[in-house]
Amino acid sequence: MNKKILGLATAALLSLSMSLQAAPVTIKFSHVVAENTPKGQMANEFKRLVEANEKLKDKVVVEVYPNSQLFGDNKVLEAMLLGDVQIAAPSLSKFKKYTKQLQLFDLPFLFKDMAAAEKFQQGPEGQELLNAMKKKGLVGLGYLHNGMKQLSASNPLRVPADAAKQKFRIMSSDVLVEQFEAVKAVPVKKPFSEVFTLLQTKAIDGQENTWSNIYSKKFFEVQPYITESNHGLLDYMVVTSEEFWSGLDKDVQAELKTAMDKAIALGNKVAAEKAESDKKTIAESGRSEIIELSDEDRQKWVDIMKPVWKKFEKEVGAENIAAAQKAGE
């Protein structure tokens, strides 16, 4: 082979090897909340950790889309199964189409507090539920906290009868339908992105959410009363598609999982802080009156809503209900 042919062959091999070098994997992380929330901060922290990781350099790019910019509640999981989104963290109330088991987390007054939710989620039953949608192509990477839900409304809600005939926006959960029907209210399933306008235009009378969502989406500016009911849990499952996750190199997958665990730990810390600080900011704003329930009045809400559990016992598993209760002891 003369020198010229050798040179051409070397150049051709070089260009082939460059074109064979894998392009970086892009992870689109889509969510519906603001960036200053537990989930918003968790997603940004995940991106930061991936970018700072030398082992993932040139291999993975993370793009975060907050505030329903890319997909809203109803579309994100379908988009994930089509490969248009790689990570999302919908609230546990939004998986009904894929599994009935996660409805457990919506049962009113099931979790005594966030410590009980954490204990259950990290225990055997909670960990098992991360795989509840595997057959449908979705895998849970972990749980993320937001916090306990409160009731906001146009009228003061002290006893269950105050909620009768009022329209409440709910997430797409049949448990939440039953919860509000138990107090003779009218539940309306709507995406998160529409809640502020629905409240502002008085198309609905109230909604249930955590302090950080009520604050970051300004619901408190259009809801004169917030009852501190702590009646339910609003947490998330961080999910990815089985196809995407199992297609990653094992070392990349392990680094991503470590980054996700660290980001979740930060998100959980933010969630605990915001439950206090956002409530305080709302109280100081004077826009909403915060109603604290007496033990006697709170018990009235428990007594009327708790029978909802029985209706979902088969779907969510009596053993899971028992484990969730035990976590609060």
Ligand code: SIN
């Ligand atoms: C979220 O926190 O992701 C949204 C909750 C809701 O839809 O109310």
